[in-house]
Amino acid sequence: MKEVFYKGMTYGWETKRGEYRKDYAADSMKKLADTGSEWIALSFWTWQDTVFSTDIHFDYGYTPTDRDIEHAVRNAKDLGLKVCLKPVVNSRDGIWRARIGFPEDGDAYWAAWFESYTNFLKHYAELAEELGCEMFCIGCEMVATEYREAEWREVIREVKSLYTGPIVYNANHGKEEGIQWLDAVDLIGTSAYYPVASVPGDSYENMLTAWEKQKPRLKALAERFNKPLVFIEIGCRSALGCATMPWDFTHKDLPHSESEQANFYRSALETFWNEPWFAGFFWWDWSTKLYALEEASSNNGFDIYGKEAEQVLKEYYKLPVTK
Numbered sequence: 001m002k003e004v005f006y007k008g009m010t011y012g013w014e015t016k017r018g019e020y021r022k023d024y025a026a027d028s029m030k031k032l033a034d035t036g037s038e039w040i041a042l043s044f045w046t047w048q049d050t051v052f053s054t055d056i057h058f059d060y061g062y063t064p065t066d067r068d069i070e071h072a073v074r075n076a077k078d079l080g081l082k083v084c085l086k087p088v089v090n091s092r093d094g095i096w097r098a099r100i101g102f103p104e105d106g107d108a109y110w111a112a113w114f115e116s117y118t119n120f121l122k123h124y125a126e127l128a129e130e131l132g133c134e135m136f137c138i139g140c141e142m143v144a145t146e147y148r149e150a151e152w153r154e155v156i157r158e159v160k161s162l163y164t165g166p167i168v169y170n171a172n173h174g175k176e177e178g179i180q181w182l183d184a185v186d187l188i189g190t191s192a193y194y195p196v197a198s199v200p201g202d203s204y205e206n207m208l209t210a211w212e213k214q215k216p217r218l219k220a221l222a223e224r225f226n227k228p229l230v231f232i233e234i235g236c237r238s239a240l241g242c243a244t245m246p247w248d249f250t251h252k253d254l255p256h257s258e259s260e261q262a263n264f265y266r267s268a269l270e271t272f273w274n275e276p277w278f279a280g281f282f283w284w285d286w287s288t289k290l291y292a293l294e295e296a297s298s299n300n301g302f303d304i305y306g307k308e309a310e311q312v313l314k315e316y317y318k319l320p321v322t323k
Contacts, residue, residue, distance in 0.1 A: 003228070004228075004279065004280075005279060005280045005321040006038070006039050006230055006279055006280030006281065006282060007036060007037055007038045007039060007280060007281070007317045008037055008038065008039035008040060008041060008084070008280060008281055008282035008283070009032055009035065009037045009039070009040055009041070009282060009283045009285070009286050010040070010041045010043050010086075010233065010235075010282050010283065010284050010285035010286065011028075011029060011032055011040040011041065011042055011043070011072075011076075011285070011286045011288070012025075012040075012042055012043060012044060012064075012072065012285075012286075012287075012288045013043050013044070013284075013285045013287075014287075014288075015044060015064060015288045016062055016064070017060070017061065017062060017063060017064055017065060017068065018064075018065075018068060019064070019068070019288050019289070020064055020068040020069065020071050020072040020075075020288065021067075021068060021071045022288075022289070024288070024289045024290070025072070025075075025288045025289065026075055027290075028286065028287065028288055028289060028290045029072075029075055029076060029079060029081075030079060031290065031305060032081075032286045033079040033080065033081055035304075035310060035313050035314055035317060036313070036314050036317030036318055037081065037313075037317060038080075038081065038082060038317075039081060039082045039083070039084060039134075039135075039280075039282065040076055040081050040082075040083055040084070040282075040286075041083075041084040041086045041137065041232065041233075041282045042069065042072055042073065042076070042083055042084070042085055042086060042133075043086040043087075043088060043137075043140075043285075044063060044064050044069070044086075044087060044088065045063065045087070045088040045089065045090045046058050046059055046062075046063040046087070046089065046090075046120070047059055047063075047089070047090055047091070047092045048089060048090075048091055048092070048100070048116075049091070049092050049093065050091055050092070050093045050095070051091045051093065051095045051097075051099045051100045051101065052102065052109075053091075053113075054109055054112035054113045054116060055112075055116050056089050056113075056116045056117060056119075056120045066127055069085070069127065069131070070127075070131055073085075073131045073132075073133060074131075077132070082134040082135070083131075083133045083134055083135070084133065084134065084135035084136065084137055084168070084232075084282070085124060085127070085128040085131075085133040085135070085136050085137065086136075086137035086140065086170070086232075087120065087121065087124040087137075088140045089117065089120065089142075096141075097140065097141055097142060098141045098142065098143035098144060098172060099143075099144055100113075100142060100144055100145060101144030101145055110148060110151065113145075114148070114151045114154070114155065117155065118154070118155050118158050121138060121139075121155060121158070121159055122158055122159065122162055124136070125159045125162040125163040126162045126163070128163050128165070129162055129163045129164060129165070133165065134165055134166075135165055135166050135167070135168060135187075136159065136163050136165060136166075136167050136168075137167070137168050137169070137170055137189065137232065138155065138156065138159055138167050138168070138169050138185070139155075139169050139170060140170040140191075140233075141170060141171070141172040141191060143172055143175050146171075146175070146178065146179050147178070149180050149181050152181050152184075153181050153184055156181070156184045156185065166186035166187060167185050167186050167187075168185055168186065168187040168188070168189040168230065168232055169182065169185050169188070169189055170189045170190070170191060170232045170233060171188070171189065171190045171191070172190070172191050173190055173191050173192055173193050173194050174194075176188065176190050176218075176221055177217070177221055182221075182225045182227060183225050183227070185227070186227065187227060187228055187229070187230050187232075187279060188221060188222060188225060188227045188228070188229045188230070189229075189230050189231075189232030189233075190218075190229065190230075190231060190232065190233075191231075191232065191233035191234070191247075191284075192231040192233065192234040192268070193233070193234070193235070193236075193245075193246040193247035194210070194211070194214055194246070195210075195243070195244050195245055195246065196210035196211055196214075196243060196246075196264065196267060196268075197210070197241075197243030197244045197260070197263075197264070198210075198244065199244065200240045200241035200244060200257075200260070201240055201241075201257065201259075201260055202243060202244070202260070202263070203263065204263040204266055204267055207243060207263050207264060207267035207268075208267045208270060208271060210267075211267050211268055211271035211272075212271060215271065215272070215275070218277075218278075219275070219277050222277040222278070223277060228277060228278065228279035229277060229278055229279060230278075230279040230280050230281070230282070231268070231272075231280070231281045231282065232282050233282060233284045234246075234268060234281055234282070234283055234284060235264075235283050235284030235285065235302045236260070236261050236264035236265070236302070237249070237254075237261065237300055237301055237302050238256060238257060238258050238260070238261040238299065238300055238301070238302075238304075238307055238309070239251070239254035239255065239256060239257055239260070239261075239300040240254050240255040240256070240257040240260060241254055241257075241260070242254065242257070242260060242261070242264075243260050243261075243263065243264045246264065249301075249302070252300065254300060256297065256298060256299075256300055258297075258307045258308040258309065259308060261304070261307065261308070261309045262307070262308035262309045262311075262312050264309075265283075265304070265309040265312045265313060266312045266316075268281070269281070269312070269313075269316045273316065273319070273321065274321065274322050283304070283313070284302050285302050285303070286303060286304075286305070287301075287303050290303065290305050291303070291305070293305070293306045
């Protein structure tokens with residue numbers, strides 16, 4: 001089932017217009033490549049105003065331009081990195097994009113939203129094709145929309161009319177099994193923010209046991225659709241307790257803990273590395289502008305630059321993958 005194994009990292013989330021073309025962005029991407037990563041997910045967003053809006057619009061003051069994206073893709077290719085282009089829609093009201101949706105009987109609203117979303121994706125699918133991006137992501141954690149099977153199949157048909165490479169959908173952890181149209185994509189992607197720690201500072205061994213409990217369900221999903229499964233997002237902040245809530249980005253006051261982040265990385269890598277149905281990792285995330293190396297010991301974010309988890313990743317990304 002597995003044809004390619006993705007030794008990847010997400011790059012550039014929260015990057016504003018023009019920043020991909022800064023010298024610090026090029027330096028950051030070079031440091032990312034030094035981890036042994038072979039892929040990046042180039043992830044950025046634009047907006048709809050609320051989770052109930054039907055119009056998705058480009059933010060000329062924030063969202064990276066096509067020229068910015070082209071620059072980042074060319075930098076990546078110069079470093080030998082392959083690119084998954086990953087455009088995302090966020091809601092300006094601050095509500096998580098998983099809540100974007102309308103009542104089941106609101107067909108006119110659904111039709112208007114899917115028309116806008118399809119046009120949004122087609123723009124970037126065409127760009128991904130022109131730039132030679134090796135993968136394209138058609139959506140990220142759009143949980144409340146996923147039951148609209150006919151509309152999603154039409155979205156995929158439209159994207160495939162413009163982009164000839166493999167496409168992936170980014171489900172949310174725990175919601176993957178409810179999506180009926182995953183046969184239409186080339187890879188099953190999920191945000192693997194599974195809470196594998198029971199307590200702050202939990203051990204590597206306990207995290208390994210928790211990952212093993214997730215494995216049968218994820219394997220069954222891959223086999224159900226005969227598609228490889230990739231952790232298109234996975235990560236954990238270097239803060240005490242974050243392996244109990246790996247998705248968390250709000251608790252900035254938690255104490256620094258490189259070991260908890262490193263245990264999260266090592267346990268996930270060890271659990272899935274050689275599974276024949278599993279296609280790899282895109283870790284969350286690597287910033288466009290990195291902190292100074294001496295600040296790694298106080299940085300509590302998802303970045304692993306200069307932290308214990310970076311050494312864990314380098315160790316694994318040097319290894320061959322066997323089926």
